């Protein structure tokens with residue numbers, strides 16, 4: 001076990017101990033209360049307090065290793081619920097329910113807590129996917145004949161490892177995050193090697209893209225049968241291959257990461273979920289009270305919200321409806337986390353503004369899998385709305401929105417952020433000579449190169465036809481200039497081909513510091529001005545707004 005896992009194990013054990021202590025003292029005082037009620041009268045509020053305790057235990061005990069306690073609490077909870085919901089509550093009906101048998105079973109809960117604590121085996125910690133490998137973009141190129149292709153991929157920003165045979169690849173270079181590129185002759189052997197390593201290292205198989213000359217149905221079918229996930233025919237269209245590899249990387253990364261806002265008034269349970277999800281590679285923000293919910297949504301911008309339904313005095317159902325007041329959050333997936341078992345009740349809760357229901361208790365593994373799938377689906381959906389179809393980058397309105405958010409962050413935190421405006425040079429001539437479809441490939445190649453070279457925290461958008469906007473948070477002008485100069489060099493090295501022959505394209509870039517401007521729009525105009533200065537100076541390079549002119553005093 002790594003030191004991180006040991007630390008996490010200790011924290012989960014400490015949480016379990018806290019849960020057991022708190023529950024023991026709450027159960028004991030509840031048992032005393034119920035004994036008093038049996039002698040006197042039972043009030044609605046007292047019964048409601050008992051219900052809340054049982055409801056909490058039904059939802060959380062399983063997570064802390066007390067599944068029997070959770071089941072029994074759920075059965076007792078179900079006995080009280082109809083009376084609490086009925087319009088004619090009466091003390092005598094309550095006394096009929098809270099009878100000697102009920103009391104006996106309530107006392108057993110405390111016993112189950114003690115027994116469970118002694119006997120429950122420690123729950124295994126779900127393994128964290130190694131994020132450094134998930135993010136890795138190394139391409140394994142297998143087959144000496146593909147050496148030229150490997151160096152062409154290098155120009156597109158991919159690290160590659162070239163080998164003649166699988167036996168020449170050190171095992172530590174293989175992981176499930178790899179893309180393997182090989183020719184159809186080697187596919188059978190490469191696929192067997194890939195499968196053997198995936199079984200031995202207990203990871204998913206790496207994705208194999210195949211280079212071949214036959215493109216007919218039976219050739220394709222055979223490659224798919226052998227385990228290939230894509231075919232590129234000779235001569236290989238390198239920008240298209242680079243784009244496919246980049247897309248695979250993105251999909252892998254998106255499948256393992258996610259931003260989750262978790263709202264539940266049970267602090268130990270929320271902390272447990274946070275530890276488990278964070279350890280699985282997700283970014284988690286927790287709240288035990290909903291007061292600051294709207295601010296947290298705006299600042300954290302989660303992929304999904306996981307929310308308890310019962311958080312006295314708040315109701316998750318009302319909160320879900322309240323979140324939808326803001327058009328910005330109309331499509332934000334809200335998932336109820338609740339121990340409510342009744343499907344009818346679940347559906348009527350869902351009808352009022354949420355999207356899914358996760359029933360507590362839930363095992364750590366199932367929680368991770370469910371949350372991962374929900375985050376992935378949420379990102380795919382929001383991408384459809386926010387991304388440009390040709391390049392997959394943010395579209396015009398969403399890159400402007402991202403700029404607005406970053407401007408607000410800069411104003412609050414004062415860090416340096418750079419805005420870049422990029423425009424392909426003489427692109428009309430590219431379209432006129434090689435055709436619009438080839439022009440599209442040039443646009444996609446620049447998008448892929450930007451995605452490869454920039455950080456996950458940067459924002460990339462296609463602003464117009466052959467114009468891009470990039471936002472680099474927490475970056476200074478000299479760094480940004482050096483990085484974009486390198487991008488210009490790499491882009492001009494890419495070779496494109498069409499029936500008219502091979503050709504190269506260059507890009508001009510204008511930079512501005514977002515901090516210099518009181519409005520985000522002004523920074524965009526400044527970057528645009530710097531871009532046109534670059535065009536005047538001969539294109540294929542970078543100009544900075546600061547070096548052209550100082551900002552006016554009032555900006």
Ligand SMILES: Nc1nc2c(ncn2[C@@H]2O[C@H](COP(=O)(O)OP(=O)(O)OP(=O)(O)O)[C@@H](O)[C@H]2O)c(=O)[nH]1
Nearest residue numbers: 423424425426427428429431436437439440465466
């Ligand atoms: N293939 C393709 N071309 C596009 C797309 N959107 C815009 N364009 C073309 O991009 C070209 C832009 O040309 P201009 O604005 O004249 O600029 P330019 O030829 O790049 O010259 P400079 O910017 O001065 O270097 C036009 O021919 C547009 O039709 C697109 O989605 N795909």
